[in-house]
Amino acid sequence: MENKEYDVVIVGSGIAGSIVAKMLTQAGKQVLLLDAGLEAGMAFDEEGAYKNYQDYMKSYFMAQAKVPNAPYPNVKDAQSPNVLDMTQINGKPDTKGYFVQEGKLPFASDYARAAGGTTLHWLGTCLRMLPNDFKMHSKYGQAVDWPIDYEYLKPYYEMAEREIGVSCDVSEQKYPNMGNNFFGKDYVFPMLKIPQSYIDKSFIEGMEGLKVSLNGDVYTPWCTSTPQGRNSTPNKKYRYANTAWNAAKQKLELQPFAKESDEYVPVGAIWDPYSGQRCEGNASCVPICPVQAKYNALKTLKSAKKEHLTLLSQAVATEIHIDTGNGNITGVSYKQYPHADSKDYKSGTAKGKIYVLAANAIENAKILLASGACKTSGQVGCNLMDHTVLLTWGLMKDKVFPFRGPGSTTNIPTFRDGDFRKKHAAWISPIDNWGWGWPTGSPDTDLDHAVSTLNLFGKELRTYIGDTLSRQLLLHFECEQLPLKTNRVTIDDKYRDNIGNYRPVIKYDVDDYSLKAFKAAKSVSDQIFAGMGVQDFTNYPSDEPDYVDGFVFRGAGHVVGTHCMGTTKQNSVVNSQQQAWDHQNLYLVGAGNMATLGTSNPTLTLAALSFAAAENILKALK
Amino acid sequence: MEANTLISGVRHRLIRSGEPSLKEFNSITTIEGLREHLQVAIELEHSTIPPYLYALYSIRDRTNDASSRVIKGVVMEEMLHMILACNILNAIGGKPDISSPKFIPEYPTYLPHSNEAFKVNLEKFSRPAIETFLKIEKPGGRDAPPQSDRYASIGQFYEAIVDGLKRLSAKGNIFTGDRSLQIRPEQFYGGGGGLIEVYDLATAEEAISEIVGQGEGIDDTIEDSNHKLFGEEVEYAHYFRFNEIYKEQYYKPTDTPKSGPTGEKFPVDWTQVHNIKENIKMKDFKKGTEEWDMMYQFNKRYCDMLQMLHLTTNGKREKLKDAVLMMYELKYLAQGLMNVPMGNGLYAAPSFEYVE
Numbered sequence: 001m002e003n004k005e006y007d008v009v010i011v012g013s014g015i016a017g018s019i020v021a022k023m024l025t026q027a028g029k030q031v032l033l034l035d036a037g038l039e040a041g042m043a044f045d046e047e048g049a050y051k052n053y054q055d056y057m058k059s060y061f062m063a064q065a066k067v068p069n070a071p072y073p074n075v076k077d078a079q080s081p082n083v084l085d086m087t088q089i090n091g092k093p094d095t096k097g098y099f100v101q102e103g104k105l106p107f108a109s110d111y112a113r114a115a116g117g118t119t120l121h122w123l124g125t126c127l128r129m130l131p132n133d134f135k136m137h138s139k140y141g142q143a144v145d146w147p148i149d150y151e152y153l154k155p156y157y158e159m160a161e162r163e164i165g166v167s168c169d170v171s172e173q174k175y176p177n178m179g180n181n182f183f184g185k186d187y188v189f190p191m192l193k194i195p196q197s198y199i200d201k202s203f204i205e206g207m208e209g210l211k212v213s214l215n216g217d218v219y220t221p222w223c224t225s226t227p228q229g230r231n232s233t234p235n236k237k238y239r240y241a242n243t244a245w246n247a248a249k250q251k252l253e254l255q256p257f258a259k260e261s262d263e264y265v266p267v268g269a270i271w272d273p274y275s276g277q278r279c280e281g282n283a284s285c286v287p288i289c290p291v292q293a294k295y296n297a298l299k300t301l302k303s304a305k306k307e308h309l310t311l312l313s314q315a316v317a318t319e320i321h322i323d324t325g326n327g328n329i330t331g332v333s334y335k336q337y338p339h340a341d342s343k344d345y346k347s348g349t350a351k352g353k354i355y356v357l358a359a360n361a362i363e364n365a366k367i368l369l370a371s372g373a374c375k376t377s378g379q380v381g382c383n384l385m386d387h388t389v390l391l392t393w394g395l396m397k398d399k400v401f402p403f404r405g406p407g408s409t410t411n412i413p414t415f416r417d418g419d420f421r422k423k424h425a426a427w428i429s430p431i432d433n434w435g436w437g438w439p440t441g442s443p444d445t446d447l448d449h450a451v452s453t454l455n456l457f458g459k460e461l462r463t464y465i466g467d468t469l470s471r472q473l474l475l476h477f478e479c480e481q482l483p484l485k486t487n488r489v490t491i492d493d494k495y496r497d498n499i500g501n502y503r504p505v506i507k508y509d510v511d512d513y514s515l516k517a518f519k520a521a522k523s524v525s526d527q528i529f530a531g532m533g534v535q536d537f538t539n540y541p542s543d544e545p546d547y548v549d550g551f552v553f554r555g556a557g558h559v560v561g562t563h564c565m566g567t568t569k570q571n572s573v574v575n576s577q578q579q580a581w582d583h584q585n586l587y588l589v590g591a592g593n594m595a596t597l598g599t600s601n602p603t604l605t606l607a608a609l610s611f612a613a614a615e616n617i618l619k620a621l622k
Numbered sequence: 623m624e625a626n627t628l629i630s631g632v633r634h635r636l637i638r639s640g641e642p643s644l645k646e647f648n649s650i651t652t653i654e655g656l657r658e659h660l661q662v663a664i665e666l667e668h669s670t671i672p673p674y675l676y677a678l679y680s681i682r683d684r685t686n687d688a689s690s691r692v693i694k695g696v697v698m699e700e701m702l703h704m705i706l707a708c709n710i711l712n713a714i715g716g717k718p719d720i721s722s723p724k725f726i727p728e729y730p731t732y733l734p735h736s737n738e739a740f741k742v743n744l745e746k747f748s749r750p751a752i753e754t755f756l757k758i759e760k761p762g763g764r765d766a767p768p769q770s771d772r773y774a775s776i777g778q779f780y781e782a783i784v785d786g787l788k789r790l791s792a793k794g795n796i797f798t799g800d801r802s803l804q805i806r807p808e809q810f811y812g813g814g815g816g817l818i819e820v821y822d823l824a825t826a827e828e829a830i831s832e833i834v835g836q837g838e839g840i841d842d843t844i845e846d847s848n849h850k851l852f853g854e855e856v857e858y859a860h861y862f863r864f865n866e867i868y869k870e871q872y873y874k875p876t877d878t879p880k881s882g883p884t885g886e887k888f889p890v891d892w893t894q895v896h897n898i899k900e901n902i903k904m905k906d907f908k909k910g911t912e913e914w915d916m917m918y919q920f921n922k923r924y925c926d927m928l929q930m931l932h933l934t935t936n937g938k939r940e941k942l943k944d945a946v947l948m949m950y951e952l953k954y955l956a957q958g959l960m961n962v963p964m965g966n967g968l969y970a971a972p973s974f975e976y977v978e
Contacts (some may be wrong), residue, residue, distance in 0.1 A: 047688075054687065233808050268812070274698075277812040291812075 006032040006310070007621055009332055009352035011317040011367070013037070014117020015603060016589040016610040017358030018300040019163060023252065023614035025305035027245035029621060032350050033301075033309065034334055036078035036316040036359070041115030044302050050271035053292070056120075060288050068121040068557060071288045072114050076498035077337040077345065078316050081110040081362075083555065086545045093505075100495045100505040106545045107508040108555030109386050111360045115313065116298040118360065118557070119603070121287040123407045124229040124294045125430070126166045126604040128157050132177055132417050133598030136482075140421040142513070143482045146595045147567045147576035153608050154184070158254060159243045160607035161227075162190055164295045165267055167279075168227035169193040175224075176417040190240075190264045191232045193225045194279055197433045199400040199473070200225075200410035206396075206532035207412075212524050214420065221414040221528070226430065229295040229603075230279040230406060231266035238264045243611065245618055252615045270298050281405045283434065294406075312336070315348070318501050320355060320371045322583065329355045329373075329586045335499050345499050354585045354617055358610075361592035362504050365489040365562040370502055374563065374573045374582050381490055383483035383564050385597045387556035388510055388546075390427075390477040390518050391439045392525040394534040399470035402435035403443065408476075409433060415524070416599040424516035425479040428599040429524075435472035436537075438554070443469050473534055477521035479553075480597045482513050483561050510548060518551040558602050563592040578613040585620075589613045650786025653796055657716035659783050660707055664718055665734045666776065667704035667833075669727045670758055671697060672974040673742050673751075676898075679956045679971065680746035685894035689747065692863045696755075699836050699860070702815045705805050706829040708935040712803040713820040714787075714796050721925075721932040723976045729901050733758065735779070744974065745900045748892060752868045759861040780834045784827060791823045805935065809942040836860065896960045898971035906964070913962050913970060920955040920972040923948055 007029040010017045017033060024031050035042065040052045060071035069082050085097025086106040094101040101107065111118040131150040136143045168189040175182070196204075204223045212219045240254040241262065257263075269275040269292035276291035285294050292299075315334040323330050332355060335345040357364045365381040367373075374380050412429035420426070436442035443465075450456045450464050481487075487509065491502040522538075529536050540552040566572020569581035578593055580586040589610050591602040598605075650656050674697040681690050708718040719725070727734070730741040742758065745751045759776070790796045801821055810817045815836060818829045836859060858866075858873065865883060866872055872885035899906070904921065907914040930945040955972065962970035 050691070051687075058684075263807075266811070272695075274812050274815060 004032075004351075006030045006350070006352040008032075008354045008356060008617060009034070009350045010356040010358055011332060012117065012358035012360065012363070012590075013042075013115050013297060013301055013311075014358060014360065014590070015119050015164075015297040015300065015607050016613075017117070017356070018297040018304070019160075019607060019610040020356055020358060020589060020614045020617065021309060022163075022300050022304040023243070023245065023611065024617065025308035027247075027618055028305075029308060029618070031304075031309050032352065033311050034315045034317050034332065034350060035115055035311070035313045036363075037112075037114035037313060038073055038075060038340060039313045041298075042311055042313045044270060044298075046271045049269075049298075053269075053271065056288055057290060060284070066284070066287060068287045069110055069112055072112050072120060073340065075113075075337075076341040077314070077335075078113045079497055079503075080113045081504075083108065083110050086555075088543065088545050088547070095495065098497070098503055100492070100503055102505060102507045104509045105548060107384065107386065107506045108546050108553075109557045109559055110555075111362070111557070111559055113360075113363070116296045116301070118559075119296040122229075122294075122296075122557070122603055123286050123601070125408065125601040126161065126164060126168070126227045126229045127428070127600035128182075128608075129153075129598040129600045129605050130175055130177060130417050131179055131182075132421075133596060133600075136421070136596045140419075142421065143596050144564075144566065144571070147565055147572075153605070153612070155254075156252075156608035156611040157604065158187070158240075159252065159611040160604055162240055162243060162254065163300060163611075164229040164604065164607060165190055165231060166227050166229055166604075167191040167194045167232040169225060172225050173227070174222065175413045176415075188235050188237045189227065190235060190238045191266065192235050194228050194230060194232050194406060194409055196225050196409045197402075197405045199396075199402050199404075199433060200431055202396065202398065202400045203431050203473070203532075204410070207528065210528065210531040212527045212531075214415070214520055214524060215423070217420075219414055221412050221524075223410050223412055223431070226409055226411050227604075228279075228406065228409070230285070230289070231268070231277055231293045232279060234264040234266060236263060240264075245615075250619050252611055252618075266293075267295075267299050267303075268292065270302050279406060283403065283405060283407075285406050312350070314338075316345075316499070316501060317357075317359065317367055318370060320357075320367060320373055320586070321349070322371065322373060327583050329583050335501065337499060341498065343498065354587065354620060356587045356589055356613070356617070358589045361559045361562040361590055362489050362506075364588055364590060364592050366491060366502055366504050368563065368573075368588075369489075369491045373586070374580050376569050376582050377566075377571060377573055379485075379564060379566075379571070379573050381562055382485045382488045383561035384487040384489055384506070384508065385481040385483060385558075385560040385594075387478040387558045387597065387599075387601075388425075388481055388514050388518075388553040389556050390479065390521050390551060390553050391474060392477070392522065392529070392536070392538045393436050393439055393472070393474045394529050394536040394538065395468065395471040396473045397471075397533045399467075400473065401470050402433055402472050402474075403437075403469070405433045407433060415521075420520070423513075424520055425481065425514050426599050427477045427479040427517060427521055429521075430476045430478070432474035432476060434474070435469060436474055438474065439538075442472060475525060475528070477518075477525065478556055478599065479514055479517040479521065480599055482511065483564060483596060484509075484511060487561070489562055510553070514553075515549055515551075518549075518553065522551070556601070558591070558597070560591040560594050560597050560602050563588050564595045565593045566595060577616045578609065579616065579620075587613055587617055649782055651789070653714065653790055656714060656783070656786045656790060656796070657711060659779075659786065660711040660714070660716060661719060662735050663707040663780070663783065664704055664711065664720065665725060665727075666779070667700050667707055668720075668725065669731065669734055669742070670700050671704075672726070672729065673744055673754070674700065675952075675956075676744040676971060676974075677747040677751050677755075679953070679960065680896045680898050682894045682896060686747070686889075686891055688888060689867050689890055692867055693747075696759075696860045696863065698813050699815055702810075702813050702817065703833040703836070705810055705813075705935070706818060706820075706833055709804050709818065709820040710783075710787075710826050710829055712935065713799040713822075713826060715798040718932070718935040720935060721929045725928060726924075726974055726976050729974065733776075743901055744971070746898050746971075747895045749868065752864055755864045756861060756868060759859070759864060777834050780830050784830055787823060787826055797822050797826075803935070803937055803939070805939050805942065809934070809939045896969055896971075897967055898960055899964055899968045902971050902973045904973055904975055904977075907970075916955070916959055916962065917970065917973055918977060920952065920959060921975050921977045923952055923955060924972070924974060925977055927952065 013035040056071040063070035079098035089103035134146040276293035315336040331349040408430040495503040544552040563573035732738040871883040873883040874885040927948040
């Protein structure tokens with residue numbers, strides 16, 4: 001291990017690291033993958049994988065608050081942030097959790113430092129970015145343009161959709177300004193769409209023909225079914241078997257099935273391929289899918305070529321070493337802890353021809369800062385972005401029976417793009433299947449309220465609960481954030497973790513571009529509620545962590561920016577190849593590369609980018 | 623099937639053992655006879671499900687994880703086998719009958735058409751129960767001749783069916799069934815294996831290989847010859863999975879059926895079990911009581927579910943999802959029953975009886 005030089009050393013086993021590992025090993029390269037999480041999470045044998053996942057399930061059942069990280073071990077030696085630690089910041093840094101939050105506002109999203117990364121608790125929404133999302137500056141005079149465009153990313157989106165296993169009906173996908181060849185003529189997704197919920201159907205009926213005015217323009221909003229990374233019925237028309245490296249063409253390509261009779265087979269659980277072949281509507285996607293019908297990165301890692309892959313777990317990458325002569329990376333130092341929460345650790349250095357950081361946008365930034373790497377642009381750690389989520393909720397006229405199915409199966413794409421982006425953020429509006437769970441803690445809080453405040457019991461209690469819970473509607477307005485130099489991750493000697501690694505120090509706020517969008521989104525919500533006869537219960541208490549200007553927003557769990565891609569070594573950390581400008585043999589992957597956020601959940605885009613990065617690395621390795 | 627290494631790399635169909643020697647016997651000679659035997663096959667596959675479920679339900683929640691997984695895995699494979707048998711019967715122009723009053727055996731029972739060497743009880747998870755399961759799944763061994771009736775092992779019975787299929791196919795096309803009757807992966811998934819659409823001799827044989835291979839292993843060896851790693855990518859046949867519970871020890875890759883398991887300890891806690899009455903019947907309760915009513919509710923749901931499967935395999939294949947929803951309900955109804963005390967420290971359980 002110490003003396004072996006690998007072709008590539010990868011840090012992180014989330015979706016980005018796993019895709020790169022899979023593509024490289026399948027192309028015959030020797031890969032070492034370091035992961036900060038526990039050894040148990042890396043079990044791929046049937047018994048071990050099952051046992052470990054059941055442990056996650058137990059923690060989930062026992063947890064008081066079923067937050068995204070509730071099921072997963074929080075190891076002191078590789079701490080994960082937790083949304084429960086996020087509170088208002090009053091004058092001095094909040095150091096309660098893993099993040100050191102300097103404010104003004106707390107950064108409200110977390111991620112999982114465990115094998116499989118944050119895909120363990122992601123929701124699974126798989127939307128591609130829109131063409132204009134890559135051209136924010138030239139189109140709307142905001143932020144920057146990417147050095148690549150939608151057309152560049154399109155083939156990699158297809159690879160990502162296969163890898164994740166996206167269920168979607170392509171004919172229903174209608175987005176603003178998508179152009180007439182967004183998916184390509186005959187494109188289909190691997191699986192048929194996840195059925196839309198009953199609440200979706202009621203909502204779609206209610207919205208029929210409804211007019212909404214925004215900034216003086218009139219819109220007729222529409223709904224579309226949401227593409228999701230969870231298993232459903234295979235689409236017979238889907239004809240791709242896998243993604244493979246074509247050495248002659250120096251390209252990654254989707255390979256067609258060998259035989260006419262071959263069909264796409266949903267990828268089930270890592271302990272049993274026949275478990276989780278369809279979404280079963282367990283409705284706990286966040287924080288954990290009990291049957292692994294929802295994609296997670298362990299599925300990708302498990303299908304890497306074992307003979308070429310060395311996994312090293314409980315190994316926290318701390319620093320990369322730079323050859324001062326040519327700027328090349330010469331090794332990754334890591335601290336390997338023997339068991340969870342141990343104070344002691346073993347130090348080691350991993351060596352490869354090429355290095356890939358895939359540890360999450362915040363963790364990548366931390367490692368780069370700790371190493372004094374990628375300094376030219378001064379942008380490392382800057383431009384931290386998230387979707388700021390404005391929630392609005394109310395009671396529908398009729399019973400619509402929420403609390404069934406995956407988190408969200410339908411969205412309103414109408415405001416994902418438009419001229420208003422010159423003034424304020426765009427947003428996407430998912431319709432939620434989980435009642436008021438997110439803003440108010442339904443259904444438990446409803447019961448509490450009915451019993452202790454309304455003094456109901458017996459039949460009245462049943463009637464009340466049956467009536468109110470069944471009518472709960474929740475909308476999200478997930479607003480894009482612009483890349484701001486002031487929203488940043490730094491490190492500070494004062495703040496270190498259990499084994500002496502830096503903790504992320506975060507400065508975070510929202511600007512006018514977001515605030516205007518909150519106002520606009522709320523007015524759209526008001527018009528929809530009024531038009532559909534929804535009784536509005538939305539309120540934004542001033543003691544919520546992210547209370548600002550009369551609104552409360554929440555984090556979407558979308559940790560983006562921090563080592564953005566750009567056109568010059570002065571304005572960005574990586575080039576269009578996802579290679580660090582300052583270090584030829586260093587590639588950064590993950591949502592950290594994204595120059596702007598757009599209105600898509602970032603996982604699909606970062607997965608597509610990871611395929612592109614894997615191709616670039618294979619080219620560089622020759 | 624190169625599509626998903628995750629699947630193709632993990633499960634391997636085991637290969638059937640006995641190749642019948644055609645000189646020895648000639649028992650299935652008409653298409654009617656063949657259809658009758660496939661109907662028996664469906665009944666046979668079904669007859670093992672209530673005893674397995676009985677034991678599975680009786681395990682206390684969140685205990686005996688390893689044993690639960692084994693029994694659950696096996697019971698799901700029996701369901702797959704039942705549907706595979708329906709597919710074969712439909713392919714040769716027969717009509718599966720899943721809803722007649724006689725479809726559910728009366729427990730304790732001999733396996734349908736077996737040599738009546740042992741009876742199968744409905745009993746809680748226990749050593750004797752696992753002993754019975756071992757008898758059900760016992761490999762016949764290389765030299766066991768095919769038997770179409772009074773068989774000693776399920777493998778023998780299926781070999782006789784394969785022999786009949788081949789024999790009749792040689793005389794002309796017997797695969798005259800309407801393909802729209804075949805249950806396909808669109809309807810059946812997540813159930814212990816890959817479903818096979820049957821439309822000719824090769825696919826019928828493939829379906830039987832799946833059934834016999836999953837149940838009984840191969841040539842008295844416990845693993846597919848392509849693999850050497852234990853615990854990864856090898857699927858043990860039912861007999862050997864039950865034997866790990868019985869012996870409270872895992873097999874090692876170097877083990878043979880003869881040596882028995884010599885690996886690590888397989889954790890079993892025989893005490894973490896609901897003490898449910900053996901071979902319970904509705905008549906153990908007074909008609910009109912709440913307990914009787916609960917028994918009736920379960921049995922009614924079970925019969926409704928069989929009725930739904932009957933529709934599924936007789937042209938309405940989209941009904942399978944309704945049957946699956948009922949299966950989920952059965953578990954909750956069974957759990958309710960296991961909380962009903964009957965005196966002497968015994969508790970009620972579902973009786974799996976036919977009701978109108």
